[in-house]
Amino acid sequence: MLYLIVLVVIGVVLYKYFAFEKPTTTTEYNTNLIQEKIKNVGKLVVTEGHFSQVMTYKDQQKYLMDLISFEKKALIVINADVTIAYDLRQVQYDIDAKNKTITIVSIPKEEIKISPDIQFYDVEQSRMNPFTGDDYNKINKKVKADLAAKMEKSSLKANAGNRLISELAKILILTREMRWKLEYKNQVIESEKQMEETLKL
Template identity: 50%
Template sequence: MIKKALIFAVICIALGSLFTFFIMRKSAQKNEVVPDTELIQQQMKNVSKLVVNEAKIAQIYNYKDEKSFMNLLSFDKKAMVVVNADVQIMYDLSKLEYTIDEANKIVKITSIPKEELKISPEIKIYDVEESRFNAFEGADYNIIQESVTKQFHEKISQSNIRANAQNRLLSELSKFLVVTQSLGWQLQYQNQTIANTEDLNTFLPL
């Protein structure tokens, strides 16, 4: 009986030690420290996406073209042009270029992608007035298309659409600042240290 009890005790101790070993190993795996560079690269990967700001713009234009015959007769054509356009301002952050200086704990942003502006206008022409000697042609529609695109570029530059897109870009870039500062690293752009979100507005070429 004593021998059986000793064998049983040894088995229990062995199983207990084995159980403790696996528990400690699993716990150690859970507490494994991930290198700073890996965390930073993962954050860079998360932000490497297409930042898109969209807007819709509607505008009405008056188109007019005049032709005359020896300054005696005038042949005019005109129309009302209604434009509804989808506008997108995009930043492709997969094109963001950076280096990681592990020795000095510095993340250096070397290049930020330029904005990409896409205007998709839907043009409708109403109240067309023309003459036999000055009728609407394909060239007129091309002129209207070019004029509309030019005016929309000017309208966008005067609106808050571009500012909203830049704010979204800064919001994404500020994630780099948060992760680098939390790890005790520095974030730089062209040798300028980015210490806060105000510096992002000051130093970045937006």
């Protein structure tokens, strides 16, 4: 009788081990693997561009009922490096091991940096109307605004968006390999095209 009880206890222990312990171990393994893979995707993605432009700056000071005027002007040549960066290390996500789902919670906005090199040529000014710090501030502000407008019309932002999609698609490929689901904005993402449309880049 004692042997029978011992065999029953051993049988119950073995059943619990094979029936419950293994799936838990597998789930933990899959979760850790996914976290490691996503961590590898997290990096700084930078797209670079170069813009050039020439502008003329003029300013006129008038005195004595506009009878006398003093003008200053300069030819300005601008060469600028522009970068658009996505820091994928800041992507927030949630892993639901029970339902085998990765949910992208948030994606960081792009970081745009405009670094202009401004050169002045053919500078004309007078003692009554010299170039001042205020002029340089106005010029710098206008240059950056013009470059930002140029960048919007160029393919630079689209190229940066494509690189972002390519990196995020690695998570999509991972979920397919693991037979998991990828969700973003309450949608199940099944293709790069759908991801692009959801991101609205």
